[in-house]
Every structure is written in structure tokens, then in C-alpha cells.
Amino acid sequence: EAQVTQNPRYLITVTGKKLTVTCSQNMNHEYMSWYRQDPGLGLRQIYYSMNVEVTDKGDVPEGYKVSRKEKRNFPLILESPSPNQTSLYFCASRRLNTGELFFGEGSRLTVL
Amino acid sequence: SQELEQSPQSLIVQEGKNLTINCTSSKTLYGLYWYKQKYGEGLIFLMMLQKGGEEKSHEKITAKLDEKKQQSSLHITASQPSHAGIYLCGADDGASYDKVIFGPGTSLSVIP
Numbered sequence: 001e002a003q004v005t006q007n008p009r010y011l012i013t014v015t016g017k018k019l020t021v022t023c024s025q026n027m028n029h030e031y032m033s034w035y036r037q038d039p040g041l042g043l044r045q046i047y048y049s050m051n052v053e054v055t056d057k058g059d060v061p062e063g064y065k066v067s068r069k070e071k072r073n074f075p076l077i078l079e080s081p082s083p084n085q086t087s088l089y090f091c092a093s094r095r096l097n098t099g100e101l102f103f104g105e106g107s108r109l110t111v112l
Numbered sequence: 113s114q115e116l117e118q119s120p121q122s123l124i125v126q127e128g129k130n131l132t133i134n135c136t137s138s139k140t141l142y143g144l145y146w147y148k149q150k151y152g153e154g155l156i157f158l159m160m161l162q163k164g165g166e167e168k169s170h171e172k173i174t175a176k177l178d179e180k181k182q183q184s185s186l187h188i189t190a191s192q193p194s195h196a197g198i199y200l201c202g203a204d205d206g207a208s209y210d211k212v213i214f215g216p217g218t219s220l221s222v223i224p
Contacts, residue, residue: 031209042217043200096209
């Protein structure tokens with residue numbers, strides 16, 4: 001089954017404690033992206049990757065890091081989380097230059 | 113950069129009624145996507161439109177892209193409680209494929 005898998009689905013952490021949200025896709029897609037969704041602000045792109053070892057900033061990259069060492073994986077790293085990073089995070093993938101985004105189930109992060 | 117607006121912001125309809133959700137772009141749409149999201153969950157792809165005047169249907173949902181490719185509508189016929197959720201339109205941001213932007217969403221409630 002074609003899917004994008006995120007982990008963890010739910011996480012409560014404290015300010016400053018580094019965390020990683022993993023994302024994996026099994027469709028051999030070149031393009032992967034991270035979004036955060038906040039009430040009233042909609043979905044905003046954090047980072048995206050056009051292929052292995054190619055990453056770029058989206059609209060709200062501050063406080064986040066990503067890496068793309070393998071085609072299937074695109075982890076989101078919060079080096080020093082802060083309460084304003086409390087949000088619902090989505091990973092997505094698609095074939096390069098075409099087609100719809102396939103989304104993961106989302107990861108709800110709370111930073112205290 | 114391109115922005116998407118959706119109207120209405122929220123909608124409450126009686127089961128069996130028809131409804132329309134609109135998505136308007138500030139620039140020409142190169143690819144327009146409709147997604148449905150159950151509250152707090154992942155996004156489910158509904159349809160993709162690319163050509164001016166294009167219309168697609170899936171079960172009781174029809175989406176259209178106007179000739180000028182700046183506005184799309186999503187029409188649900190004979191709504192059911194299973195149609196409830198948040199409907200988001202998304203679009204490729206300009207001619208590049210590195211970013212998909214999203215509208216703020218339309219919240220739909222269907223009263224049995």
C-alpha cells in the first residue's frame with residue numbers, strides 16, 4: 001500500500017529538548033515536504049526536498065532542520081523546541097513536477 | 113507570491129442539501145488540488161484540475177476550474193454526514209513545482 005508514515009503521531013515535550021519527527025514514503029517519490037497546520041493560519045510549508053541531498057526552506061523554516069540522505073526518508077528536527085512550535089505537522093511526498101501530494105497522518109506536537 | 117482564498121469559511125447544511133465551496137487564486141493556477149481533512153487528521157486527496165474549463169467528478173463531488181484558471185469550485189450533491197470535514201484547495205505556486213500552497217480551508221458540517 002502506497003503511504004507516507006510519520007512518527008510519532010503524538011508527542012508532548014519540554015522547551016529545549018531536541019526531538020525528531022520521522023517521515024518515510026514507499027512510493028519512490030523524489031519530492032518531499034514538511035508542513036505545519038495551525039488554527040487560522042492553515043498549512044504552511046516548513047522545508048522541502050526535490051531529491052536526495054537537496055533541501056530548501058519553505059515559508060516558516062526558523063527553528064527547524066531537515067535532512068535527505070535517502071530517497072524514502074525526510075526527518076524533521078527541532079534542535080531546541082519552543083512553545084510556539086506546538087502544532088500539527090504533516091509530511092508529504094509526490095513525484096517530481098507532477099501530481100498530487102500524498103500526506104502522512106500527521107504528528108501532533110506539544111511543547112511545554 | 114500566490115495566495116489562495118476560500119469561501120465560505122464554514123458551512124452548516126442539512127443532510128440532502130447541495131453545497132458549493134469556492135477557491136480563488138491571486139494568480140493563474142497551474143495545478144489545483146482539492147483535499148478533505150477530518151478534524152485533526154490527515155489530508156485525503158479528492159481531485160486535481162489542470163486545464164481551464166476542466167471538470168471532474170467523484171461520487172457526489174464535482175470540481176471545476178474556470179477558463180481563466182483563477183477560480184475553482186467544489187460542489188457536493190445531496191450531502192451526507194460522511195461529507196463533514198475541512199475542505200482545502202491547494203495549488204502549485206507558480207510554474208515551479210517546489211511549493212504547493214493551500215487555502216485556509218472550509219469547515220463543513222452536515223446535520224442529519
